[in-house]
Amino acid sequence: MIFTEGQVYTHTFHVTQEVYDSFQVCSQDRNPLHTNEAFARAKGFPDRVMYGNILNAFVSFFIGECLEIKNVMIQSQSINFKKPVFMNDTLDLTAKVDGIYDSVNTVEFKFAFANIKNGVMVANGKVSISVMP
Numbered sequence: 001m002i003f004t005e006g007q008v009y010t011h012t013f014h015v016t017q018e019v020y021d022s023f024q025v026c027s028q029d030r031n032p033l034h035t036n037e038a039f040a041r042a043k044g045f046p047d048r049v050m051y052g053n054i055l056n057a058f059v060s061f062f063i064g065e066c067l068e069i070k071n072v073m074i075q076s077q078s079i080n081f082k083k084p085v086f087m088n089d090t091l092d093l094t095a096k097v098d099g100i101y102d103s104v105n106t107v108e109f110k111f112a113f114a115n116i117k118n119g120v121m122v123a124n125g126k127v128s129i130s131v132m133p
Helices: 017-027 037-042 053-066
Strands: 008-014 072-081 090-101 106-115 121-131
Touching (some): 053 072, 053 106, 053 121, 090 121
Antiparallel strands (some): 008 090, 072 121, 106 121
16 A cells, blocks of 8 residues: 555645635535624624535545545545634645555544644544545
């Protein structure tokens, strides 16, 4: 397998209006926390909170587009949301190979997203992929 235990990958993502709009169209989620600035402010946030699952989409992009091989498929994915993300935030994804299971052609990554603005981790999790022959 081309992966090695402890191998680290990084990628930067930008939460743009286009990302927000595309996710909203795809999910059909119109919760006011995500769509209404006044509602979000009334709940103690400085602005609309971005959809957390945008980060799951970023993980999908990382697996499908950033790895050096394309014959991979996500088997499972979990994410823990730690801090809110807002429009125009820039996030650094760091993903580390945490397990290689040759007998079942599986690789597990631990990942974390950090907000570049303040260095604070906004989410972390795990993703397992299968490497197809």
